[in-house]
């Protein structure tokens with residue numbers, strides 16, 4: 001694996017290997033007083049975030065540090081991006097400064113792919129370092145993809161449900177602006193699950209007809225047959241001030257409240273990638289209920305990102321732990 005830009009870079013075997021590696025890392029660290037493995041000693045991971053993040057940025061940093069990598073966080077606001085430096089010059093600069101992996105979040109769909117292309121076009125050795133530039137990890141590009149989120153969600157579902165084969169996963173809400181929804185729809189399909197989207201028609205993307213999913217208008221109708229329900233944040237910041245349906249209508253039709261929670265089967269799981277808007281798409285009583293796996297998702301995010309950095313940076317002969 002050279003980069004991780006999209007879940008469609010993975011087939012079922014490659015995705016399953018990453019889930020297995022993440023669980024091995026979790027086991028390897030379990031009960032240790034010092035959570036430090038030597039796996040990536042001498043490697044440098046740089047995270048560069050042009051959009052805010054809590055979970056993704058922190059978990060990549062923890063993942064790198066627990067594997068003994070040097071981790072450097074670059075925020076756009078405190079970098080020379082604020083002086084007008086281009087994305088290309090920023091990426092090439094971080095390569096020349098010694099990045100082995102570049103973890104990128106950017107508001108533009110395709111930004112991580114573009115950076116990987118710039119590295120591929122660079123003459124070998126031109127930065128003073130051998131090879132074709134750092135491995136690029138897409139940590140969320142606009143409304144396009146968030147592959148490590150989908151992987152950690154798949155891991156959480158596998159842990160809760162035993163397997164993903166044939167499982168019915170309902171993804172609810174602002175699909176249009178959600179890179180999480182797109183990555184999950186495709187990855188869950190790769191892993192054998194059946195995905196249904198429930199959303200207002202105004203919050204479905206053009207082209208959703210080509211996704212491997214069913215589409216439904218009724219959350220109440222889908223819940224009794226669901227193995228898991230994944231709630232999404234309404235991304236008002238990407239809506240240019242317009243929001244239809246209104247927040248109240250949205251919450252009534254698409255919010256997961258206690259009444260709807262009771263429609264789910266006993267063993268069903270509730271996911272949310274965070275950040276949650278409590279009272280909007282998910283009631284507090286649901287977010288904090290035993291069915292909710294929100295904090296398990298965050299915890300799995302660290303192990304999943306360890307697995308991804310390991311696959312990208314460790315030698316083929318190295319073992320997880």
Ligand code: CP
Pocket residue numbers: 052053054055056057140146149273274275
């Ligand atoms: N789920 C997710 O990407 O959260 P952050 O924006 O906090 O990283």
